[in-house]
Amino acid sequence: xxxxxxxxxxxxxxxxxxxxxxxxxxxxxxxxVHLHIEKGEFTTLVGPSGSGKTTLLNLIGGLDQPTQGxxxxxxxxxxxxxxxxxIDFRLHNIGFVFQAYNLIxxxxxxxxxEFVMLLQKRSKxxxxxxxxQLLREIGMEDKINHRPAQLSGGQQQRVAxxxxxxxxxxFVLADEPxxxxxxxxxxxxxxxMVKLNEEEHITFIFSTHDQRxxxxxxxxxxxxxxxxxxxxxxxxxHIIIG
Amino acid sequence: MLFIIAxxxxxxxxxxxxxxxxxxxxxxxxxxxxxxxxxxxxxQRLKDAIGNEISHLQIHHPKHSDDHDPQYFIPKSRQLIADxxxxxxxxxxxxxVLVDGMVASPAKSLGARIIGINVKKEDQLTQxxxxxVEGEFLKxxxxxxxxxxRKLADKLKVKLRNKVVLTFQDHEANxxxxxxxxxxxxxxxxxTLENNNLYVTASDLSNxxxxxxxxxxxxxxxxxxxxxxxxxxxxxxDYESLSIEGWKELAPELGLMIxxxxxxxxxxxxxxxxxxxxxxxxxxxxxxxxxxxEIGMLMAIGMNSIxxxxxxxxxxxxxxxxASPIGLLLAHFTISYLGEHGMDLSGIYQEGYASYGFKPIxxxxxxxxxxxxxxxxxxxxxVLASIYPxxxxxxxxxxxxxxKI
Numbered sequence: 033x034x035x036x037x038x039x040x041x042x043x044x045x046x047x048x049x050x051x052x053x054x055x056x057x058x059x060x061x062x063x064x065v066h067l068h069i070e071k072g073e074f075t076t077l078v079g080p081s082g083s084g085k086t087t088l089l090n091l092i093g094g095l096d097q098p099t100q101g102x103x104x105x106x107x108x109x110x111x112x113x114x115x116x117x118x119i120d121f122r123l124h125n126i127g128f129v130f131q132a133y134n135l136i137x138x139x140x141x142x143x144x145x146e147f148v149m150l151l152q153k154r155s156k157x158x159x160x161x162x163x164x165q166l167l168r169e170i171g172m173e174d175k176i177n178h179r180p181a182q183l184s185g186g187q188q189q190r191v192a193x194x195x196x197x198x199x200x201x202x203f204v205l206a207d208e209p210x211x212x213x214x215x216x217x218x219x220x221x222x223x224x225m226v227k228l229n230e231e232e233h234i235t236f237i238f239s240t241h242d243q244r245x246x247x248x249x250x251x252x253x254x255x256x257x258x259x260x261x262x263x264x265x266x267x268x269x270h271i272i273i274g
Numbered sequence: 275m276l277f278i279i280a281x282x283x284x285x286x287x288x289x290x291x292x293x294x295x296x297x298x299x300x301x302x303x304x305x306x307x308x309x310x311x312x313x314x315x316x317x318q319r320l321k322d323a324i325g326n327e328i329s330h331l332q333i334h335h336p337k338h339s340d341d342h343d344p345q346y347f348i349p350k351s352r353q354l355i356a357d358x359x360x361x362x363x364x365x366x367x368x369x370x371v372l373v374d375g376m377v378a379s380p381a382k383s384l385g386a387r388i389i390g391i392n393v394k395k396e397d398q399l400t401q402x403x404x405x406x407v408e409g410e411f412l413k414x415x416x417x418x419x420x421x422x423x424r425k426l427a428d429k430l431k432v433k434l435r436n437k438v439v440l441t442f443q444d445h446e447a448n449x450x451x452x453x454x455x456x457x458x459x460x461x462x463x464x465x466t467l468e469n470n471n472l473y474v475t476a477s478d479l480s481n482x483x484x485x486x487x488x489x490x491x492x493x494x495x496x497x498x499x500x501x502x503x504x505x506x507x508x509x510x511x512d513y514e515s516l517s518i519e520g521w522k523e524l525a526p527e528l529g530l531m532i533x534x535x536x537x538x539x540x541x542x543x544x545x546x547x548x549x550x551x552x553x554x555x556x557x558x559x560x561x562x563x564x565x566x567x568e569i570g571m572l573m574a575i576g577m578n579s580i581x582x583x584x585x586x587x588x589x590x591x592x593x594x595x596x597a598s599p600i601g602l603l604l605a606h607f608t609i610s611y612l613g614e615h616g617m618d619l620s621g622i623y624q625e626g627y628a629s630y631g632f633k634p635i636x637x638x639x640x641x642x643x644x645x646x647x648x649x650x651x652x653x654x655x656x657v658l659a660s661i662y663p664x665x666x667x668x669x670x671x672x673x674x675x676x677x678k679i
Contacts, residue, residue, distance in 0.1 A: 120578065122574065124576070130571065138279065192585075
């Protein structure tokens with residue numbers, strides 16, 4: 033049985049390579065990465081700028097196509113999916129949190145969270161229930177009708193986390209989620225994510241430069257020149273069995 | 275939700291959206307008004323031509339159209355008129371005696387068309403009396419009285435109650451002449467009529483032509499304007515030896531104008547809609563380029579190409595849907611007001627219009643169906659104008675788009 037077929041395996045990559053065509057000097061952004069992430073992990077990808085963190089995150093998230101190798105999410109090889117299949121796959125399986133929050137500025141916090149469920153064609157009752165549940169979990173029930181411009185950076189990022197979770201994804205990919213936040217706000221956001229990980233067993237994978245995130249992560253994968261230089265398990269993860 | 279987002283998106287940049295809305299609104303307003311102006315002008319000319327000049331149809335001797343020789347009068351015209359007067363489709367008809375000749379005053383001689391009319395019937399048919407600006411209209415009992423156009427009178431340097439001499443050939447090609455006293459002077463918005471036509475009683479003219487009681491032309495007005503073509507066909511079948519022509523054949527330039535109305539509409543609207551569509555494409559493209567990162571995020575979280583396309587399309591459609599009713603309502607109010615009160619262009623264009631037979635006061639009109647057609651064409655324009663910006667959006671690479679500053 034392949035390792036990616038393991039019941040708890042959420043992400044599995046094999047020989048994953050991404051080469052950007054730079055003319056005479058092609059750039060090997062991700063180099064032969066073998067990675068195995070299980071359900072409930074709270075993992076960070078760290079490394080210097082240009083080490084391939086974001087590219088690896090994009091490949092895992094199906095936003096980019098590998099030059100070589102495979103990416104399995106659960107039992108689906110997403111490297112073989114077409115562009116439209118990938119969009120549909122992302123909608124139902126992957127949550128994204130971006131560095132710049134990227135909320136829809138014309139929608140309220142509630143509508144931003146609800147939007148992804150509308151794309152999934154969930155019922156109104158289900159949407160309403162989930163939105164309130166998520167707002168409660170991120171501690172923003174009182175900001176339900178606020179637009180992004182009326183929220184602080186930390187509040188916007190918490191709404192972005194709730195939006196990422198709204199679709200009930202297999203895992204959440206967060207690209208430098210604390211980069212634009214001050215220390216206190218970043219700590220609050222991380223507290224929220226850790227809580228969701230511990231209580232809801234949500235799988236989080238971060239790319240980050242932020243020591244605060246690294247300190248809270250239980251698994252730290254260090255990338256250098258696109259390859260895994262180290263893979264450190266700091267403590268026992270909340271991996272779900274069965 | 276897409277609809278709500280699209281609606282909210284168009285108000286992100288209020289100034290830009292308002293500029294597009296106002297430009298679409300103005301384009302439609304002006305476009306609809308321009309059409310109504312043309313339609314009103316043509317409709318007015320048509321009504322004048324049919325009501326005051328040529329009527330719905332005319333009957334002549336078949337050779338009369340080619341050669342206005344007075345010998346080509348309508349055979350058995352009394353019986354024909356009696357038959358036609360019994361026909362339910364006929365509203366009014368009048369027989370005319372026609373001859374081309376010379377009119378002479380002490381100052382000048384000029385060519386003219388002399389028309390002998392049955393005064394009562396002619397007035398019912400063409401309401402000619404209302405054109406008299408000096409003196410009076412003829413009576414059937416008048417002897418050697420004449421009605422002359424203002425312009426022709428000026429050229430001949432004659433006034434009311436002066437005498438003019440008419441000279442022409444009779445039906446046997448003898449030169450005959452008669453002196454006529456000017457009883458009335460008429461003005462017409464059709465300068466050709468005012469320059470060329472002279473009106474005398476039919477009995478005076480037929481006596482001079484020695485064709486007692488015969489006529490060269492029967493002008494007929496029908497009860498229903500739409501029945502002209504079938505009525506002409508029926509008459510042609512019944513009276514094969516006569517020349518029977520509807521107004522489109524008698525005044526082909528009018529027929530052409532009517533036939534060209536739809537083409538005018540297409541040409542004008544195409545120009546206006548092209549201008550509008552470039553404005554829309556420009557605005558929507560800017561809206562897309564301004565939101566590259568957001569669109570990248572939407573694609574990343576699972577918004578597919580169809581939904582993205584629909585969102586851009588809805589934004590375009592909503593801009594046009596806001597603008598179109600306002601533009602068309604403004605057009606409707608303008609057209610209704612000016613259709614009732616008229617646009618008086620007599621100060622600047624009177625001579626120009628008169629030379630083509632148009633009145634200088636235009637009453638714009640536009641049928642409801644044209645408002646609907648314009649609306650449909652604008653919707654089609656919106657659909658077409660949204661394609662390029664929408665394709666630009668769905669072609670974005672989410673990875674690059676999300677990183678766009």
